[in-house]
Amino acid sequence: MTAEVVVRTGLTYGSGGKLLDVYRPAGASGPAPTVLLWHGRGPDERDVLAPVARATAERGAIVLVPDWRPDAADGGRTHLLDSAHFARRHADDLGGDPERIVLAGWSLGGKAAVGVALNPAAFDGWRPRAVVGIAGAYGTVAPSTGTAPLDDLRRSRGQAPPAPVWLVHGTADPVVDVERSRELRTALEKEHWPVSLDEVATDHAGVIMTEFVPERDRCLPSTAHHAVAAGTRTVLALAAAAGIRPARSATGSRG
Structure with a gap:
């Protein structure tokens, strides 16, 4: 069962006045788990994650992109x-739970998360409470920390x-x-970190319910079967990480 989603677009955050969208399940009772979701290498591409963000909000999470x-x-x-900082300070104002923030990202954003x-x-x-890395590489420097996740x-x-x-x-x-991702999963397992990999x-x-359109030089929403099926698996991982109807335990791995 999915919830109706209310979308607020173009909220400003930070001293530089960057923009942020909020996907919120309508009629949620009590604070909902919150997902902060970072896009990839393309600058200012929050719209690329709209399909996954909306579908995750339909399952009961507040999603900030x-x-x-x-x-x-x-x-x-x-x-x-x-x-x-915005997510931690304003999650409660948006109907979310600042103590239950999942950090997630796609591609370069996944490495950052x-x-x-x-x-x-x-x-x-x-x-963060949990982290979701979507199609990331983890052996080189992350923009969030200036260090390589595998080295850390x-x-x-x-x-x-x-x-x-x-x-x-x-x-x-x-x-x-x-x-x-297999490399990171193996390294995390050796260190006894709770980890799950969904291939x-x-x-x-x-993997984010989109397709790359060369003429637009951008990823746009896709209805192709493989994209819908794979994107749904990504949504399930985001929801499970947030504690919403977990698709599987995060103590093992899937290939």
Whole structure:
């Protein structure tokens, strides 16, 4: 059963006046779990995540999708920090729960989200309740922390309790190979972090219910079967990470 969704677009956050959209289930009783969802490398592309954000809100989560610019001088770190501050300060005003914030991202945004979980000290000390990495690569520097998530994992032994990590990746992804998520899953399992990997039969765009349209140089919503099926699996992972009808336990892995 899905809920009707109310969308507020173009809210401003941060000192730079970046824009953010909020997807909220209508008629929710009590504070809902909150998902902060970061887009990928294209600057200011919050609209690309609209299909997944709406579908996740239909399952009962408040979803915040901010613009950010990876091409900024600091790689977008200030925008990412500002969006996290906004989520923590205003989740309750929007009907969400500031104590139940899931951090998620697609592509470069996925690397940024996982980076926060593995190196919160480099991100204002904040540790989200759970993290979802969608079609990300984790062996190089994350824009959120300035460090590589896999390197941070090796340095994190014995530190604060880990946040559960949920990974989703397309097996036909020509942009970021699925091996990048498999590599992270294996490394997390060795360190006894709760982790789940859902491999889906789609490409880099399909995993978020979109297709890349070269003439527009942009990912646009898709009704192709593979994209709808894979995007639905991504939504299930986001909902489960938020504690809404979990699709599976985050203590194991799926291939």
